[in-house]
Amino acid sequence: MLDLGQVRCFVAAATELNFRRAAALLNMTQPPLSRQIQLLEHSLGVELFDRVGRTVKLTTEGRVFLADATRLLNLAEQAETTVRRASQGKTGRVRIGFTGAAGYELIPGLLAAAKVALPEIDVVLFELISVAQIEAFYANTIDLGFMRPVSSRQQLTLQLVEEEPLVVALPKGHPLCAYERIALRQLNDQPFIMHSPVQGKYFYDRLMGIFSSNDVHVQITQYIDQSPTILSMVRAGLGVSILPASAQRFHYDNVEFRHLDDVVAQAEMSMAWRADQENPAVTAFRLLAIEHFAAQRREGGAHNN
Template sequence: MLDLGQVRCFVAAATELNFRRAAALLNMTQPPLSRQIQLLEHSLGVELFDRVGRTVKLTTEGRIFLIDAARLLNLAEQAESTVRRASKGKTGRVRIGFTGAAGYELIPGLLAVARQELPDIDVVLLELISVAQIEAFYANTIDLGFMRPVSSRQQLDMMLVEEEALVVALPKGHPLCASATIALKQLKDQPFIMHSPVHGKYFYDRLMGIFSSNDVHVHITQYLDQSPTILSMVRAGLGLSILPASAQRFHYDNVEFRHLSDVVAPAEMSMAWRPDQENPAVTAFRLLAIDYFAKQQREGGDHNY
């Protein structure tokens, strides 16, 4: 097996064609350099240099070997750099789960910064509802999650990264569209399209809690999983719904939105991760995300963090 120290001595001498200058380049004296080259020649079973007095020339074998030797040293340097960067979380892979709501602005903004700060980290994106992300953590198929804060049998650390207001979605022409804002009691006995208590558990629990605490009864006509599907049903005139303000970005025809005048219960988005994960790339990405969201809060961006 080749000795990289011997190969390095050979490449320096082959480049300089002068053992004294090559030794100085490697911060060593000439005799040890000559000895290392002799050992390399003995290992290969060929002469790499023609030595005539004080001058040296590469043999045919030496010229051929120089090409691969230089490539070998470059690969060794790249490998050393890669492992050092990996140990600092500068390279590697991070698997990120995110909800549809996080995909509007939160994830694109974060990835734009990560592309600049951590360009060698490979990011794999998986769009998953919150409860599916919990299962993905359990199956070890994601490293970070951007989800609604739901209960989990998997031990997770969570950090709140976004809050957004709740709005009422109404079919165009509904009598409540005449109001600039809507009080919760105005929804009493209205046909209502609710998030699923299974796949939309966060919103289901949150809205049912709001209705119960305000003694408001709504007539639930459908339970659905995703905001776009709920909006399609609202557009068809099958009922009203309460959604996070980001749902307005879908721009559904014949659907209008109104803010609730008497409810201060924002929809929360959290970043989640396993406390026992040891991937340096995940740690580096998570710390970058924490700095990013803190900066967004200081600058008072589009969301209230």
């Protein structure tokens, strides 16, 4: 097994062809350098230098070995740099789960920031609804999740990263379209397209809680998993619905949106991670995300002033 210290002494001497100058480059005296090179020659079973008086030159074996020795030192230095960067979270892979709502602006903006700050981290994306992200954490197939805050058997840490208002989705021509804002009581007895209590658990629980606390009773006609499909049902005139404001980005024709007048209701988006995760790249990405979203909130607050 080659000793990198001995190889380093050889390369310095082979480059300078002067043991005294080579020793000075390595911040050592000449006798220890000569001894290291002798040990290397003994290990290899060849002479690497012809020594004539104070003059040294490479043997044929020395010239052959110099090219490989130089590559070996370069690889060793690269390996040291790589492992240090990995320990600092500057390299590695981060697997991110995200909902469709997070995919419009939240995730693209974060990835753009990460491309600048953490260019050597490889990001793998998985578009998953919130409950599917919980299962992905359980199977250890994602490291970070951008999801609606739902209960989990996993020990997950959640941090709020975004809030958006809830809006009423109406089929064009519906009588409630005549109002600029809609009071919750106006939805009483309306045919309603509701999120699924399983796949859309966050919104199902949220809306049922709002209806119950305000003594509003809607006529649920369908339970649907995804917002785009809910909007398709609304467009067909099968009922009204309440969705996060980001659903307006779907630009469905024959669907109009109105804000709620008497209920301050927000849809939350959280960043989630396993409490026991120890991947430095994930930690670095998570800290970047926290700062990125904090900067966005500060910027948004400045714009509102």
